[in-house]
Amino acid sequence: QKEVEQNSGPLSVPEGAIASLNCTYSDRGSQSFFWYRQYSGKSPELIMFIYSNGDKEDGRFTAQLNKASQYVSLLIRDSQPSDSATYLCAVNKNTGFQKLVFGTGTRLLVSP
Amino acid sequence: DGGITQSPKYLFRKEGQNVTLSCEQNLNHDAMYWYRQDPGQGLRLIYYSQIVNDFQKGDIAEGYSVSREKKESFPLTVTSAQKNPTAFYLCASSIDRWGNQPQHFGDGTRLSIL
Numbered sequence: 001q002k003e004v005e006q007n008s009g010p011l012s013v014p015e016g017a018i019a020s021l022n023c024t025y026s027d028r029g030s031q032s033f034f035w036y037r038q039y040s041g042k043s044p045e046l047i048m049f050i051y052s053n054g055d056k057e058d059g060r061f062t063a064q065l066n067k068a069s070q071y072v073s074l075l076i077r078d079s080q081p082s083d084s085a086t087y088l089c090a091v092n093k094n095t096g097f098q099k100l101v102f103g104t105g106t107r108l109l110v111s112p
Numbered sequence: 113d114g115g116i117t118q119s120p121k122y123l124f125r126k127e128g129q130n131v132t133l134s135c136e137q138n139l140n141h142d143a144m145y146w147y148r149q150d151p152g153q154g155l156r157l158i159y160y161s162q163i164v165n166d167f168q169k170g171d172i173a174e175g176y177s178v179s180r181e182k183k184e185s186f187p188l189t190v191t192s193a194q195k196n197p198t199a200f201y202l203c204a205s206s207i208d209r210w211g212n213q214p215q216h217f218g219d220g221t222r223l224s225i226l
Binding site for chain 1: 143152153154155156157160162170202206208209210212213214215216217218219220
């Protein structure tokens with residue numbers, strides 16, 4: 001089992017729809033969770049981070065965390081073609097220092 | 113303008129050659145990291161440094177070396193011992209070396225074999 005798993009996609013949604021990106025992780029002691037967006041050929045850009053169970057909203061983005069189910073998701077409302085990118089989930093393992101483990105990413109395609 | 117600067121953007125390595133990738137940050141962050149990204153794969157940790165004059169191996173350190181003589185700088189050397197160096201190399205930093213603050217990335221260096 002991979003430490004951080006994401007569906008590689010592509011996930012295709014029409015413009016204006018809600019895109020739902022999912023991530024599961026194996027280490028129950030993981031404490032913080034990050035979503036990065038990576039455009040083709042570019043470096044990852046931080047979208048959101050979440051530490052506590054529940055939802056955290058920032059503009060069109062909502063991160064959801066369920067530690068009991070070891071599941072974190074990212075919802076993108078009113079999806080735009082400019083949201084088309086690969087979304088990386090990263091999990092901070094509880095090792096006493098910050099070590100992020102990254103999933104392989106989900107490719108999102110938003111069609112006009 | 114605060115940020116992380118990686119150079120060069122593109123780099124070519126000849127057989128048997130060592131090459132050094134530069135990473136400089138002016139964010140006053142304690143922790144710095146080097147990752148490697150191969151096509152279709154997630155980021156893999158090469159080395160990290162939590163504080164000046166200290167660094168630790170990550171998951172794939174073989175064939176790489178680093179130094180952290182200044183807080184702002186964390187250069188990565190890809191040695192000739194690294195047999196498959198072609199990849200996208202990313203440097204990151206974080207204000208928080210222990211816990212939960214996010215890492216921020218530079219623009220990356222693409223390394224290829226000649």
